[in-house]
Amino acid sequence: MKKDIILAGVGGQGILSIAASIGLTAVDAGLFLKQAEVHGMSQRGGDVHSTLRLSDKEIASDLIPIGKADLILSVEPMESLRYLPMLSPDGWLITNTTAIENIPNYPGIDEVMAEIEKIPNHIALDAEEVAIEVGSSRSANMVILGAASPFLDLKVEDLENSIRKLFSRKGEKVVDLNLQAMHAGRKIALDKVS
Amino acid sequence: MTSISRSKLTNKLQFHTQKLLLLGDEAIAQAAIDAGLSGIFAYPGTPSTEITEYVQHSQEASDKNIRSAWSANEKTAMEAALGASYAGKRAMVCMKHVGLNVAADAFVNAGMTGANGGLIVVSADDPSMHSSQNEQDSRFYGKFAMIPTLEPSNQQEAYDMVYYGFELSEKLKTPVLLRITTRLAHSRAGVVRKAELQQNKLHLPTNPKQFILLPAIARKRYKGLIDNQAQFMEASESSGFNKYIDGDDKSLGIIVSGIAYNYLMENYSDRKVPYPVLKITQYPTPLSFIKKLVDACDEILILEEGYPMIEENLKGYLSIGLKVKGRLDGTLPRDGELNPNLVAKALGLEDTRGQDIPDLVVDRPPSLCVGCSHIDAYNALNEALSIYSGGRVFSDIGCYTLGALEPFNAINTCVDMGASITMAKGAADVGLVPAVAVIGDSTFTHSGMTGLLDAVNDNSPITIIIADNSTTGMTGGQKSSATGKIEAICIGLGVEEEHIRVIKPLVKFHEENTNIIKEELNYKGVSVIIPRRECIQTLSKRMRQKARVTPLVE
Numbered sequence A: 001m002k003k004d005i006i007l008a009g010v011g012g013q014g015i016l017s018i019a020a021s022i023g024l025t026a027v028d029a030g031l032f033l034k035q036a037e038v039h040g041m042s043q044r045g046g047d048v049h050s051t052l053r054l055s056d057k058e059i060a061s062d063l064i065p066i067g068k069a070d071l072i073l074s075v076e077p078m079e080s081l082r083y084l085p086m087l088s089p090d091g092w093l094i095t096n097t098t099a100i101e102n103i104p105n106y107p108g109i110d111e112v113m114a115e116i117e118k119i120p121n122h123i124a125l126d127a128e129e130v131a132i133e134v135g136s137s138r139s140a141n142m143v144i145l146g147a148a149s150p151f152l153d154l155k156v157e158d159l160e161n162s163i164r165k166l167f168s169r170k171g172e173k174v175v176d177l178n179l180q181a182m183h184a185g186r187k188i189a190l191d192k193v194s
Numbered sequence B: 001m002t003s004i005s006r007s008k009l010t011n012k013l014q015f016h017t018q019k020l021l022l023l024g025d026e027a028i029a030q031a032a033i034d035a036g037l038s039g040i041f042a043y044p045g046t047p048s049t050e051i052t053e054y055v056q057h058s059q060e061a062s063d064k065n066i067r068s069a070w071s072a073n074e075k076t077a078m079e080a081a082l083g084a085s086y087a088g089k090r091a092m093v094c095m096k097h098v099g100l101n102v103a104a105d106a107f108v109n110a111g112m113t114g115a116n117g118g119l120i121v122v123s124a125d126d127p128s129m130h131s132s133q134n135e136q137d138s139r140f141y142g143k144f145a146m147i148p149t150l151e152p153s154n155q156q157e158a159y160d161m162v163y164y165g166f167e168l169s170e171k172l173k174t175p176v177l178l179r180i181t182t183r184l185a186h187s188r189a190g191v192v193r194k195a196e197l198q199q200n201k202l203h204l205p206t207n208p209k210q211f212i213l214l215p216a217i218a219r220k221r222y223k224g225l226i227d228n229q230a231q232f233m234e235a236s237e238s239s240g241f242n243k244y245i246d247g248d249d250k251s252l253g254i255i256v257s258g259i260a261y262n263y264l265m266e267n268y269s270d271r272k273v274p275y276p277v278l279k280i281t282q283y284p285t286p287l288s289f290i291k292k293l294v295d296a297c298d299e300i301l302i303l304e305e306g307y308p309m310i311e312e313n314l315k316g317y318l319s320i321g322l323k324v325k326g327r328l329d330g331t332l333p334r335d336g337e338l339n340p341n342l343v344a345k346a347l348g349l350e351d352t353r354g355q356d357i358p359d360l361v362v363d364r365p366p367s368l369c370v371g372c373s374h375i376d377a378y379n380a381l382n383e384a385l386s387i388y389s390g391g392r393v394f395s396d397i398g399c400y401t402l403g404a405l406e407p408f409n410a411i412n413t414c415v416d417m418g419a420s421i422t423m424a425k426g427a428a429d430v431g432l433v434p435a436v437a438v439i440g441d442s443t444f445t446h447s448g449m450t451g452l453l454d455a456v457n458d459n460s461p462i463t464i465i466i467a468d469n470s471t472t473g474m475t476g477g478q479k480s481s482a483t484g485k486i487e488a489i490c491i492g493l494g495v496e497e498e499h500i501r502v503i504k505p506l507v508k509f510h511e512e513n514t515n516i517i518k519e520e521l522n523y524k525g526v527s528v529i530i531p532r533r534e535c536i537q538t539l540s541k542r543m544r545q546k547a548r549v550t551p552l553v554e
């Protein structure tokens, strides 16, 4: 088993909680893990990404080879496209559709969506809207995580457990909302794939 | 995400697993704690910051009374660590690569004094300049100071090498340089800990003159340092960190250093390279291994993360008699970090690449946070300067350097920490008047104060903006040594009190602030303007902690 994942977004969107959920699940399942983050300059509203490598064999490189990523998970639509050279031909792109337009020359969102539609394996969903539907506007990350979950080769119960562990400090309610958000995202992905 | 929540993340992950899941930086910190560290000394700088932060937030470190507060700059940190070593304790000093330039005087001379308690200097290089102004390779400093240098290839090796490095330092009585790069520093992987060691007892050097570098003594010590090279080489060849891995196909031999080893292995799914491989992670470069490889193979490929240091040495000036491939002959790019694909190409293996980035994807450069005090300071400065010709704002390194970008275009230089005041002074001294310096509070106490003294002593006609957001913003909001002290420092250095003007950088005071800056631009001596308002990020972090409200998703 090997999953090479790119997490993409804009500084401040908190992609690391997605990384932590997947990472913890992988480690609990006895897999090897490497997770690389970009810190520093790029945090001030610039583009950010993190990479996750899971495998049942020891992992050599901290960097994912270009053209070999299995998944791009993005919490922002244009950012999902920035990493296309990394994606393997049969990889999946899963992205939020809510744009962060903190630059003056942000392209038209319709054109961005048209580019995403061109990718053979993709799932695009409005994670903010789904999160609000389950009652927690701040859980968009968990919606994206859920949408990615069918592609992770990790048991969904294990993923649930990780979310419980990671958020237990913040109380039952927060855990429940995050679990609901994850399942809502998961359902959308499963419906789209089938 | 802030550094504090990053370490929380680590703690959470640790809790549930045998192996600790640690960033390279954190592995270094944990190893130091386990190896009997008494003090860590550092000035923040990406990608080294998380080493010290990990110690600062570690319960174990606090139980063990390990000192860990930030220093004013890398030189003070280096000297304090040397003092701790003199006193017989194990000490670590951490910095980003350019920090070693600041600490270089102390560092190189520490090679001359040698160590007493174990002393490890960590320098974190940033090839490809993810958040730096250059990609200098710290291994050259190790060679320059003639001390052993360690270059781990992964997180576990980083842990093991710190543990070993203290032992080596005490055994050979020398500081040890640990060189890491961004990808190791900021990548997380499983790490197994070793047994915890006790801290050393205070014990002074047995030779009372060891640390007195008077010329007569220094000459002897330098001869000693030269003699020690044989022992350092012996350590490189026997420690087990440098490895010669044989391969059947002798048409090529590969020398690979540090993290580049992983990129090589990534290209062979069974982790078996057909060629002989020399993995180098400890310097001085193990000569007998190199000789063995060169004797056995027709051609040599060198994979180094950083400058072509081993490659240059192996080629020599004339590159006679030996075919060497690497960064110097175009087999690999001359600059930037390596990756598995570049290594694949160098080996003649298949390179892969997904689809191109669609043209509509535009850059998303970092920018000042909404509500950042620097925005208001720059707006006022720009307006005050609008009556003069351009090109007179000398800036420095920090969040405020983003004033170089749209929409501000407010600054004309950014070179090294502290260079704002001194460059403005030099330009003003030769006639560029008014000249303005823009420097952050942390940068001011890092290396701006001495420049200010020069300006005062020369009565240089400059206007210095010390943008005081009461934190070290750029690197994630560490405590600033300047907080609460700036006016007193300026007065102490001789700036006239009526030319120290504190302003509140807010939109509603824009006009007032602009006028104050205009007044001081007209003054033909040293003025200091202090726009003071807390960084939005540290402010909201403080508020959250105060209200004990934790955000739903970090």
Ligand SMILES: Cc1ncc(C[n+]2csc(CCOP(=O)(O)OP(=O)(O)O)c2C)c(N)n1
Pocket: B043, B044, B045, B046, B074, B096, B098, B099, B100, B102, B397, B398, B399, B400, B417, B439, B440, B441, B442, B443, B444, B469, B471, B472, B473, B474, B475, B480, B535
């Ligand atoms: C010699 C050196 N050490 C450390 C750094 C990393 N670094 C860049 S800016 C900065 C501090 C900036 O703090 P401050 O001057 O208060 O400005 P702010 O970012 O808060 O606006 C640091 C530590 C560096 N670039 N060079």
Ligand code: SF4
Pocket: A044, B367, B368, B369, B371, B372, B373, B374, B399, B469, B473, B474, B535, B536, B537, B538
């Ligand atoms: S982190 Fe602080 S100093 Fe830096 S841009 Fe944001 S508000 Fe300004």
